[in-house]
Amino acid sequence: MASAFWLVAGLGNPGRTYEGTRHNMGFMTADVLAERWSVAFADHKGLAKLGKGAMDLGGHRIKFLLAKPLTYMNDSGDAVSSIAMYYGIAADRIVVIHDDMDLEFGRIKVKRGGSAGGHNGIKSIDRSLRTNEYARVRMGVGHARRGAHAHDNTVNWVLGGFAPQQRAALPDFLADGADAVETVITDGLAEAQERFNGR
Numbered sequence: 001m002a003s004a005f006w007l008v009a010g011l012g013n014p015g016r017t018y019e020g021t022r023h024n025m026g027f028m029t030a031d032v033l034a035e036r037w038s039v040a041f042a043d044h045k046g047l048a049k050l051g052k053g054a055m056d057l058g059g060h061r062i063k064f065l066l067a068k069p070l071t072y073m074n075d076s077g078d079a080v081s082s083i084a085m086y087y088g089i090a091a092d093r094i095v096v097i098h099d100d101m102d103l104e105f106g107r108i109k110v111k112r113g114g115s116a117g118g119h120n121g122i123k124s125i126d127r128s129l130r131t132n133e134y135a136r137v138r139m140g141v142g143h144a145r146r147g148a149h150a151h152d153n154t155v156n157w158v159l160g161g162f163a164p165q166q167r168a169a170l171p172d173f174l175a176d177g178a179d180a181v182e183t184v185i186t187d188g189l190a191e192a193q194e195r196f197n198g199r
Contacts, residue, residue: 003088006185008033009048009067009080011098011121020161022141023073025099026121028170029139029177030068036178039066044086047071048079058186065089076121077128084129094134095184096125097177103140105166106173107199108180110192111136135189137180139173 010030018024034041039051044067051066065087069079084094098121103109113132116122126132162170176196183192 003090003093005052005063005065005087005089005093007065007067007080007083007087007089007094008181008185009069009076009083009094009096009125011069011073011076011096013072014068014070022099022162025139025141025174025177026097027068029097029137029174029181030066032174032178033066033181037064037066041066041068044079045082047082050083057182060186062185064185073121073124075124077124077126080125081128091129091131091134094129095137095181096122096134097137097139097181098122099141100138101141103138103142105140105142105162106169107140108176108196109138109140110180110184110189110196111138112189135184135192137177137184137192139177 008030010026012018012024012027033039034051037053037055039053041049041051044050048070049068052064054061054063065083067079067083069076071078080094080096083089098119100109100117100119102117112135116126122136180192180196183195
């Protein structure tokens with residue numbers, strides 16, 4: 001029987017080195033949700049920090065799991081698939097939050113399926129779940145410089161911090177990302193796309 005739980009996974013890299021970096025937008029948004037939903041994280045098989053609970057959202061009683069994979073970005077799928085299998089959660093009840101360089105800072109796009117867009121965390125989840133038919137909340141971080149050292153520039157960019165102006169705007173941006181997740185769960189993907197993709 002399919003699980004009644006929703007699984008929300010915010011992607012990032014564990015450890016102090018990566019705190020507050022662009023690649024950890026998923027972790028940061030998950031932390032906002034953890035505060036809203038009064039989540040206490042516990043260990044899941046050494047693969048993730050995992051919180052579990054139920055809440056009233058939009059007149060619905062929602063059972064949820066909130067995860068922050070500890071596998072490092074490139075192996076995010078190990079954590080997400082382990083939790084999904086353990087709790088019997090189908091792909092259409094999974095929401096993944098991640099940084100996206102194809103969107104300017106402050107932009108959010110909600111989608112299901114489609115290309116991983118070069119994001120190694122998403123590639124790993126696609127591989128481990130054997131499907132890409134889960135919802136994604138893409139949090140824009142802007143793009144690194146292209147050119148001769150494009151790969152190095154990209155790595156340095158996603159593992160870098162935010163400019164002062166962006167840091168000031170970050171709390172509102174993360175709150176919007178958390179709102180987008182809640183909208184997917186309570187009102188469906190199409191409603192979340194309508195509300196957030198055109199901003």
